Amino acid sequence: xxxxxxxxxxxxxxxxxxxxxxxxxxxxxxxxxxxxxxxxxxxxxxxxxxxxxxxxxxxxxxxxxxxxxxxxxxxxxxxxxxxxxxxxxxxxxxxxxxxxxxxxxxxxxxxxxxxxxxxxxxxxxxxxxxxxxxxxxxxxxxxxxxxxxxxxxxxxxxxxxxxxxxxxxxxxxxxxxxxxxxxxxxxxxxxxxxxxx
Numbered sequence: 001x002x003x004x005x006x007x008x009x010x011x012x013x014x015x016x017x018x019x020x021x022x023x024x025x026x027x028x029x030x031x032x033x034x035x036x037x038x039x040x041x042x043x044x045x046x047x048x049x050x051x052x053x054x055x056x057x058x059x060x061x062x063x064x065x066x067x068x069x070x071x072x073x074x075x076x077x078x079x080x081x082x083x084x085x086x087x088x089x090x091x092x093x094x095x096x097x098x099x100x101x102x103x104x105x106x107x108x109x110x111x112x113x114x115x116x117x118x119x120x121x122x123x124x125x126x127x128x129x130x131x132x133x134x135x136x137x138x139x140x141x142x143x144x145x146x147x148x149x150x151x152x153x154x155x156x157x158x159x160x161x162x163x164x165x166x167x168x169x170x171x172x173x174x175x176x177x178x179x180x181x182x183x184x185x186x187x188x189x190x191x192x193x194x195x196x197x
Contacts, residue, residue, distance in 0.1 A: 001053055001185075003128070004084040004137055007106045009049055009189045011095065016042040016193070017106060018113035022125075023047060025118030035116060041196045048192045049185065053080075058181040062174055069166045071159050078163030081147060085167075086178045088137035094182055103134045140164065 001009070003021065010016040019035070019042020026033060026043050033040070053059050059079055066075035091099045107129060114122060128134070136142030144164050151160035167174050 001049055002080040002084040004087055004134060005080070006046060006049055007102075008087060008095070009185065010042065010045060011097065011102065011105075013193055014105065014109045016045055016196075017109040018117065019043045020046045020049070021106070021110055022117040022121040023050075025121045036113075039113060039116060044196060045189070045193065049189065052185055052188060053181075056181055056184070058177040058184070059083075062177045065170050065173065066163060066166055069162075069169075071162060071166065073156070074154065074158045074160050074163075077150065077154075078147070078160055078166075081143070081150060081160075082163055082167045082174065083178050083181070084137050085143040085146075085164075086175060087182065088134070089139075090175075090179075091138070093179070094186075099138075106134070140168070 006020050006023070007017055010020045015038040019039035021042070022039075023043045023046025030040050030043060035043075054076075059076070062079045062083075063075045066072075066078055071078060087094060088099065095102065097105075110117075110125065114125065117125075133146060136146050144161065147161045147164055151158055154160065
Protein backbone atom coordinates (compact mmCIF):
# COMPACT_ATOMS: atom_id res chain seq x y z
CA UNK A 1 0.00 0.00 0.00
CA UNK A 2 1.14 3.54 -0.66
CA UNK A 3 0.30 6.86 1.06
CA UNK A 4 -3.47 6.72 0.68
CA UNK A 5 -3.72 3.07 1.69
CA UNK A 6 -1.70 3.60 4.85
CA UNK A 7 -3.79 6.58 5.90
CA UNK A 8 -7.00 4.70 5.07
CA UNK A 9 -6.11 1.83 7.40
CA UNK A 10 -5.65 4.34 10.27
CA UNK A 11 -8.82 6.29 9.40
CA UNK A 12 -10.71 5.36 12.59
CA UNK A 13 -7.67 6.11 14.77
CA UNK A 14 -6.58 9.64 13.81
CA UNK A 15 -3.92 9.66 16.54
CA UNK A 16 -2.05 7.01 14.51
CA UNK A 17 -2.21 8.73 11.13
CA UNK A 18 0.98 10.82 11.36
CA UNK A 19 3.25 8.00 12.51
CA UNK A 20 1.69 5.53 10.11
CA UNK A 21 1.98 8.02 7.25
CA UNK A 22 5.67 8.73 7.99
CA UNK A 23 6.62 5.16 8.89
CA UNK A 24 9.10 4.58 6.07
CA UNK A 25 11.48 7.10 7.64
CA UNK A 26 12.11 5.03 10.75
CA UNK A 27 14.39 2.00 10.53
CA UNK A 28 15.49 -0.42 13.23
CA UNK A 29 14.54 -0.57 16.88
CA UNK A 30 11.93 2.05 17.72
CA UNK A 31 13.40 2.54 21.21
CA UNK A 32 16.07 4.72 19.61
CA UNK A 33 13.50 7.38 18.66
CA UNK A 34 12.31 9.95 21.18
CA UNK A 35 8.72 10.14 19.98
CA UNK A 36 5.28 10.12 21.65
CA UNK A 37 3.49 6.77 21.99
CA UNK A 38 0.91 7.61 19.33
CA UNK A 39 3.66 8.25 16.77
CA UNK A 40 5.51 5.06 17.71
CA UNK A 41 2.25 3.11 17.50
CA UNK A 42 1.58 4.66 14.09
CA UNK A 43 5.01 3.50 12.89
CA UNK A 44 4.27 0.02 14.24
CA UNK A 45 1.02 0.03 12.28
CA UNK A 46 2.93 1.10 9.16
CA UNK A 47 5.31 -1.84 9.58
CA UNK A 48 2.40 -4.22 10.14
CA UNK A 49 0.72 -3.00 6.93
CA UNK A 50 3.94 -3.35 4.92
CA UNK A 51 4.60 -6.86 6.23
CA UNK A 52 1.02 -7.99 5.68
CA UNK A 53 1.05 -6.55 2.15
CA UNK A 54 4.38 -8.19 1.29
CA UNK A 55 3.01 -11.62 2.21
CA UNK A 56 -0.50 -11.22 0.80
CA UNK A 57 -1.50 -13.82 -1.79
CA UNK A 58 -3.60 -11.19 -3.61
CA UNK A 59 -0.69 -8.75 -3.86
CA UNK A 60 1.74 -11.47 -4.93
CA UNK A 61 -0.72 -12.44 -7.67
CA UNK A 62 -1.02 -8.81 -8.77
CA UNK A 63 2.77 -8.57 -8.89
CA UNK A 64 2.90 -11.70 -11.04
CA UNK A 65 0.69 -10.00 -13.63
CA UNK A 66 3.22 -7.19 -13.88
CA UNK A 67 6.06 -9.74 -14.09
CA UNK A 68 4.26 -11.59 -16.87
CA UNK A 69 4.07 -8.31 -18.77
CA UNK A 70 7.78 -7.55 -18.54
CA UNK A 71 7.79 -5.38 -15.40
CA UNK A 72 10.17 -6.83 -12.84
CA UNK A 73 12.25 -4.75 -10.41
CA UNK A 74 9.49 -2.25 -9.65
CA UNK A 75 6.45 -4.55 -9.93
CA UNK A 76 5.45 -4.20 -6.28
CA UNK A 77 6.07 -0.45 -6.22
CA UNK A 78 3.63 -0.35 -9.13
CA UNK A 79 1.19 -2.55 -7.24
CA UNK A 80 1.26 -0.20 -4.22
CA UNK A 81 0.59 2.90 -6.29
CA UNK A 82 -2.06 1.34 -8.54
CA UNK A 83 -3.86 -0.01 -5.47
CA UNK A 84 -4.06 3.55 -4.12
CA UNK A 85 -5.60 4.53 -7.46
CA UNK A 86 -8.15 1.73 -7.11
CA UNK A 87 -8.95 2.72 -3.52
CA UNK A 88 -9.39 6.41 -4.41
CA UNK A 89 -11.51 5.64 -7.47
CA UNK A 90 -13.71 3.17 -5.58
CA UNK A 91 -13.66 5.12 -2.32
CA UNK A 92 -17.42 4.89 -1.64
CA UNK A 93 -17.16 1.07 -1.65
CA UNK A 94 -14.71 1.12 1.25
CA UNK A 95 -15.53 4.16 3.35
CA UNK A 96 -18.56 6.14 4.44
CA UNK A 97 -16.39 9.25 4.84
CA UNK A 98 -16.33 11.84 2.08
CA UNK A 99 -13.01 11.54 0.20
CA UNK A 100 -12.18 15.26 0.30
CA UNK A 101 -13.01 15.47 4.01
CA UNK A 102 -10.83 12.42 4.65
CA UNK A 103 -7.86 14.04 2.90
CA UNK A 104 -8.33 17.19 4.97
CA UNK A 105 -8.36 14.99 8.10
CA UNK A 106 -5.06 13.40 7.01
CA UNK A 107 -3.56 16.87 6.66
CA UNK A 108 -4.96 18.01 10.01
CA UNK A 109 -3.63 15.06 12.00
CA UNK A 110 -0.27 15.05 10.23
CA UNK A 111 0.23 18.81 10.52
CA UNK A 112 -0.24 18.57 14.31
CA UNK A 113 2.82 16.31 14.60
CA UNK A 114 4.84 17.37 11.56
CA UNK A 115 7.71 18.93 13.51
CA UNK A 116 8.31 15.57 15.25
CA UNK A 117 8.60 13.58 12.03
CA UNK A 118 11.56 12.62 9.87
CA UNK A 119 13.00 15.52 7.82
CA UNK A 120 12.76 13.63 4.52
CA UNK A 121 9.12 12.88 5.19
CA UNK A 122 8.47 16.54 5.98
CA UNK A 123 9.92 17.56 2.61
CA UNK A 124 7.89 14.93 0.73
CA UNK A 125 4.73 15.81 2.65
CA UNK A 126 5.01 19.49 1.78
CA UNK A 127 5.14 18.56 -1.91
CA UNK A 128 2.26 16.11 -1.49
CA UNK A 129 0.09 18.91 -0.11
CA UNK A 130 1.38 21.60 -2.46
CA UNK A 131 0.72 19.60 -5.62
CA UNK A 132 -2.44 17.86 -4.35
CA UNK A 133 -1.23 14.32 -5.01
CA UNK A 134 -4.19 12.75 -3.21
CA UNK A 135 -6.54 14.44 -5.65
CA UNK A 136 -4.62 12.94 -8.58
CA UNK A 137 -5.09 9.37 -7.33
CA UNK A 138 -8.69 8.77 -8.50
CA UNK A 139 -8.21 9.48 -12.24
CA UNK A 140 -6.19 7.72 -14.92
CA UNK A 141 -4.58 11.00 -15.95
CA UNK A 142 -3.72 11.78 -12.33
CA UNK A 143 -2.27 8.37 -11.48
CA UNK A 144 -0.17 8.43 -14.66
CA UNK A 145 1.27 11.70 -13.40
CA UNK A 146 1.96 10.15 -9.98
CA UNK A 147 3.65 7.13 -11.59
CA UNK A 148 5.82 9.45 -13.69
CA UNK A 149 6.88 11.41 -10.61
CA UNK A 150 7.72 8.23 -8.68
CA UNK A 151 9.57 6.84 -11.70
CA UNK A 152 11.77 9.93 -11.86
CA UNK A 153 12.65 9.54 -8.16
CA UNK A 154 13.84 5.94 -8.59
CA UNK A 155 17.61 5.78 -9.05
CA UNK A 156 17.58 3.49 -12.09
CA UNK A 157 15.78 3.19 -15.41
CA UNK A 158 12.36 1.63 -14.90
CA UNK A 159 8.96 0.87 -16.43
CA UNK A 160 6.83 2.22 -13.60
CA UNK A 161 4.62 4.31 -15.89
CA UNK A 162 3.87 1.18 -17.95
CA UNK A 163 2.15 -0.31 -14.87
CA UNK A 164 -0.98 1.71 -15.59
CA UNK A 165 -1.32 0.26 -19.10
CA UNK A 166 -0.87 -3.26 -17.73
CA UNK A 167 -3.44 -2.52 -15.04
CA UNK A 168 -5.96 -1.24 -17.59
CA UNK A 169 -5.42 -4.36 -19.74
CA UNK A 170 -6.15 -6.64 -16.75
CA UNK A 171 -8.44 -4.32 -14.81
CA UNK A 172 -11.08 -6.83 -13.71
CA UNK A 173 -8.48 -9.21 -12.33
CA UNK A 174 -6.55 -6.48 -10.54
CA UNK A 175 -9.71 -4.95 -9.10
CA UNK A 176 -10.86 -8.29 -7.66
CA UNK A 177 -7.45 -8.84 -6.08
CA UNK A 178 -7.32 -5.33 -4.62
CA UNK A 179 -10.88 -5.46 -3.29
CA UNK A 180 -10.28 -8.81 -1.61
CA UNK A 181 -7.00 -7.57 -0.15
CA UNK A 182 -8.58 -4.41 1.28
CA UNK A 183 -11.28 -6.40 3.06
CA UNK A 184 -8.69 -8.75 4.53
CA UNK A 185 -6.20 -6.10 5.68
CA UNK A 186 -9.03 -4.06 7.19
CA UNK A 187 -10.00 -7.00 9.39
CA UNK A 188 -6.43 -7.82 10.41
CA UNK A 189 -5.47 -4.21 11.09
CA UNK A 190 -8.43 -3.78 13.47
CA UNK A 191 -7.01 -6.67 15.52
CA UNK A 192 -3.49 -5.22 15.38
CA UNK A 193 -4.63 -1.74 16.48
CA UNK A 194 -6.55 -3.23 19.41
CA UNK A 195 -3.32 -4.87 20.58
CA UNK A 196 -1.57 -1.48 20.54
CA UNK A 197 -4.00 0.01 23.07
